[in-house]
Amino acid sequence: MTNKLTIFTPTYNRAHLLPRLYKSLCEQTAMNFIWMIIDDGSTDGTAMIVEEWKREADFEIQYHYKENGGMHTAHNMAYAIIDTELNVCIDSDDQMPPGAVEKIINIWKANTNPQAAGIIGLDADLEGKVLGTPIPRDLKKGNLKDLYKKFGVTGDKKLVLRSELTKQYPAYPEYKKEKLVPLGILYLMIGNDYDFIYSNEVLCLVDYQEGGSSNTIQKQYFQSPRGFAYAKQVQKKYSHSAKEQITYSIHIGISSLITKDFSLMNQGPKIFLNWLFLPLAYLGFVYLKRKTK
Structure with a gap:
């Protein structure tokens, strides 16, 4: 068979x-x-x-x-x-x-x-x-x-x-x-x-x-920020929701702050959203950093 x-x-x-x-x-x-x-x-x-x-x-x-x-x-x-x-x-x-x-x-x-x-x-x-x-x-x-x-x-x-x-x-x-x-x-x-x-x-x-x-997704966010940024770029590409695209942009900003590599901000679709919502990404970065300590 x-x-x-x-x-x-x-x-x-x-x-x-x-x-x-x-x-x-x-x-x-x-x-x-x-x-x-x-x-x-x-x-x-x-x-x-x-x-x-x-x-x-x-x-x-x-x-x-x-x-x-x-x-x-x-x-x-x-x-x-x-x-x-x-x-x-x-x-x-x-x-x-x-x-x-x-x-x-x-x-x-x-x-x-x-x-x-x-x-x-x-x-x-x-x-x-x-x-x-x-x-x-x-x-x-x-x-x-x-x-x-x-x-x-x-x-x-x-x-x-x-x-x-x-x-x-x-x-x-x-x-x-x-x-x-x-x-x-x-x-x-x-x-x-x-x-x-x-x-x-x-x-x-x-x-x-x-x-x-x-069970360790928040911790892994800090361990694999480039992997998460890539995933959010893909999700953003296939999303037709403005709210979702903004959320994904914020996550890309968080990954950029974790890695201190802001070239991540210039990858994927609608790059301007990544930069526009970077201040919110910073707040998210601070929140996640405190929560994972």
Whole structure:
């Protein structure tokens, strides 16, 4: 049976959590998938554990090691080497519920749009409670931004991507000494050009870790200001809201103040807004600096 889906997992020193994810993959009802582990410089014996799994698993496991560079650099590596039609990122602290792989493949088989970008499904907690709100049932296709902005949907959602498209858009930029570029900008760019299939199937069970990226976002702002500035430039480009564009300009100004590199102010669309709202950016900079101490 040809593998149609790659499940890729960026990981850094999560050998204590990966077995839970591995167990959930072993319990899937369909095994025509590849589990691709992108080891972002782990020093906790992850490679040895994975080698044992490769010998015993009923599905293909690929292991790729790289120097530590952050989540987005692991995504860059995965997208460059994935060769299945679909891919989905399942983080090292998450799991796939029983039947999730089969559901993804069946949803895709039923798809009548060859240009569909992929699938947007639901995330739930470990008890199965959906995060935020489900997708309105009368909506069949669209993008992630519209779900949040137009239809008031809340909570993290799980995106399955058509792998061909992930290779057509710019890779996440990799900045020296920075470990984060917000991942949503790729989904924004793809969703601007292609529709996703909406589904209310739960495709991922999440378990946010203390110290994980979801819980340390303000601190990471100061650790990766160029990455955040780039993300805000992209978001500003695709926004049609004056309020949003001003907000993104303020964030670009904050990143410029953190880095003391005001060339960031002259990048992206509507540069004049960056300079016009620099005073508000300074207030935001002071507030965030105090809050993260």
